[in-house]
Amino acid sequence: MLEGIVQIGRALLENKSLIDNLIKELPTTDKKGNPYHVLKLKFSEENLELDVSEEMDSDTVKKYLYIGTADGPNSPQWYASNHKITYFLSETLFNLTNIDFGEPLNQKLKHIFEKFYIDLGSDIKSKYRYALDLSYLDPNVNVRKLYEEYSEQNKGDNKEFLKVLEKEFEKILIKNYGTKLSEFGLFVIYIDGEPLSKYEEYKQKVLKYKSSSKKRKTSSKKENRKDLRCNICGSTENLTDDLKKMKIKYYTNDKITFASELDKNKFYKNMVICQNCLNAILAAETYLDNKLKTKLGDLDLYIFPHFIYGEPLDKSELDLVVDKIINSYNIVKNLKSVKEFEEKIFGITDENRYFLVNFMFFKKSQQATKIRRFIKDVPLFIFNKIAGASKNAREIVEKAIQMNYETYIDLQKIYYLIPVKINAREVTEYKYILDFYENLLTFKPIEKETLIGKFIEAAKVIYLQKNGYNIKKDSLEFYILNSNMLVKFLEKMGNLKGGNTLDTSKLNVKEDIKNYISTMGYDEQQSAMFLLGVLIGEIGNSQYKKYNSDKKPILNKLNFNGIDKSKIIKLANEVFAKLEQEKIRKYHEKTYADMKRLLDENLENWKLNKNENLFYILSGYSYATIKTIMKGETENE
Template sequence: MADNPEYQSIIIKEKIDSLFQKDKKVCSCCNTFEPYTAKPKFAKARSALGYYITDKIGFSSNLSGSYASRFVICKGCYQRLLVGEIFIRNELSSKLGGLNVYIVPKFLLPSGITPKQLSQWAEYIKFSFNSAKTFMGLEEFNERLEEFKEMETLHNNYSLNLFFWRSGTGAETKVLRLIVDVSPTKFTELTKTTNTIKDVSDKLLGESYRWHIDLQAIYYLIPLRVKESKKETWLEYQKLLDLYDNIFCGRPVSYRFLIDQYIILARIYKFEQFDTYNIKKPERDKDGLITAILKANLFLFYLRKLNLLHEGKVMDYEHLNIAEDMKNFVREMQYDEEKVAMFLLGTLIGAIGNAQYSPQSPKKPILEKITFQGMNRNKLIRLTNEVFEKLIQYKQLPFCETQFYECKRLLDEKVNSWGLSDQENVFYILSGYAYATNRAMTAKRDKEKKVESKEGGEEQRNDN
């Protein structure tokens, strides 16, 4: 019946024609003088097009109750908007950071694209977006890209607008952000950068899905306060959207902003404030803080690779007298002397924490020495002395002596011209702690696997 012309005519008359006035006004979309409607039906539906208000007198012209001069639309534009949103919703909609997003293409010149090509093109755009949103291996990405080779010829003829929105109470629609003129090649660039980070993190931290840095992972690195009400979810979504906006449009990201967010993130894990924020409680408590801080470092690395972060100088790493794996980490993360000093202090805290830890007593009292709000220079000096005493107490100094003295050397060299903020001090201490703890956990898992493999081999020989 849906294909019957008479049936279609009845539906159009009932659903569309009945909305339009006989007199004419200038259409807000195309500027033609046509019969109009000031109350299109999508204003009352759960539609991204219903972002303007036509049911509250305070928003009417001169408080008259009439919305005719606020937003008027002719029948042709109304039909095209309805069809366009249905296509976008079905073919080019997604979610990012818990928010609805429409990927809206904009042609720069007439394209002559056929309906079949349009469907393939939409599939290509959504594939490109999703590959940047959620990790996809580069080999698989390139194989899929071959399927859309024909679509790449259109790159120079369109840009993309990312329309973030959410449904409010009732039929209300909240427009959160419109990110305009995103290059079609941006998603490919982000996907390749994600894979670059994976290659480096696998070498530095051990192979694991935990180190994937993609657009979705960023959401869990930026704490957003949430309301208790389920209907009103996000209070602070703008700072997340600011970050996405900068990434998509190639604008620099504030290093200070990120450090502030990471300190909040650390406190969430330390004090288990998961009910207040968008951060999920980890399945294993001891992994949460470690993974979050190391991923925060990798996200800084991700932004540098995109040339979006410029936060200062580096140093000569060849003269650092520390283990080669640590040297590789601080080199890749582009730490300077002060950051390395804090990182090494953190690794020493990690060594003490590992000595304090047991399955029966999983708490690590040494972490209570870190003030998670921030630590000034005087507190750092006291903490360094306390760490030295604990290394002796827990008989760890023989294993960490070179590390400690390198930390102390760098600290003494820079203490009178210290440039890190109180929050940076804590972040880089936690980075060292997370690195050392992850290394110990990885070594333990590898040892257990070797034992299991050896036992399995012996059982097989006995069976034979």
């Protein structure tokens, strides 16, 4: 993992300094395309002014040296540019006065802090103790009075007072400038007409803070000689095991069971790196956020190359490789057509360079990044393989239903076919979905029984309209059809094996039903359940017409927790009775007869479990329903 990241960092540092490579990108426009602005807090010896005139562009973050926030959730925030105003209203100036920038900058910062900030009380944490005196922007605003009123109602919770300050600050913006906080993409501090980020003293402190770590002290020459080498390059110079500067948590350093010899003082043996490799990792982590961060459903993801030979010489070569990887990924993530893929896919290898692709699923936790799953060494042809399998799976489904079908299986579609519990767009149960993607991308087998169990779980979510899942609850019929398409996709990818297909020449059902069974490759038991589902679908179609309602009472006969073998005979008899009741038995006698024959012949040696029984019943129901829906749409046209 780290080897690929260090390769990226070395290429970045080839032509640019570390501090240039730490600059983070920010969006320059809102979702509607309106440009964001820069809000400047201009401090001078006697005055505080706001400047809201500058529009953001791609160079803004570099101009104001935007590098995000200070490392760690409890670290003092002192950077002079931020994408939120919060820190500037409270702690930033105070923290700046605790850093030695040399004279005269120290005196300027001290004067500004003492003049323009109010001390709310020594009993308050320094993080929330100070507040910008907004009376310099609007004489009618009394911050101390605001705090007194707030503290009477919220004793001991000073953090929330920042929201009060923000609201008052925004009122000033609206009143005096006709603008809101949401219209700004960056906030910066000016000192005497110049951005603080342009002061050389400030730049040097930022660089020292970001790159310096505590050097590893050795207890003996023997330890130094034997143990202490950079885990990445093997160097013995400038070593450190203080890796808190790194944003991504690559290894465990807080559980005693991971320490060497179960000694809390020997975590350093897990990882020791030199300053050069640390700098490369810091540069690469920023690059990951700027260029290689994406999403798959609600999952956050980094995709980055690992060069086996022919490492990139500089950033321009790296950018070229990365752009091609991300472009290929984005197409198979949301595949509109294979033609689009074929037209836009790039050749991403050459004779002088070969690399594999790593997928790192992660979660941002406060200011740290925890790795959820690392899928390494994925071959480059995976993108072509996915596009080809998706094309084949779609063609199979179109042939099966004998109609055009515009849906493709892609990486994003898969996410919404496998149920995942979510809370406020945050995935809370992700093991199976990550296992699935890992097996898919590395061509490992996927357990079909477990997958079908997930399909049934999703069907239950749709039918019962359950909340807290990633499943779209609009159409059970099309969900089941797409699930069948996913099965065919996985067979084409090599993750699933196909079974023995039923010889449909022995069936007496309609030709379109025979075609579906043979095209989808159902065996005898699967076909029996499919035919039972077709009959349920036809009863549902009759009930839909009768009641002019989406509710179909026949579906109440299905247990969405699964249908075991003992319940199949009972369900078959109930379906026969419903065919009589709806007066449509004469139209479907052959279908029922074939279903019953296949059922009787296989019942003693039944292999399908309760979820598989229900899945193939729902597949038949889906087929009968969708054929009716599409037939109606064609007639309307």
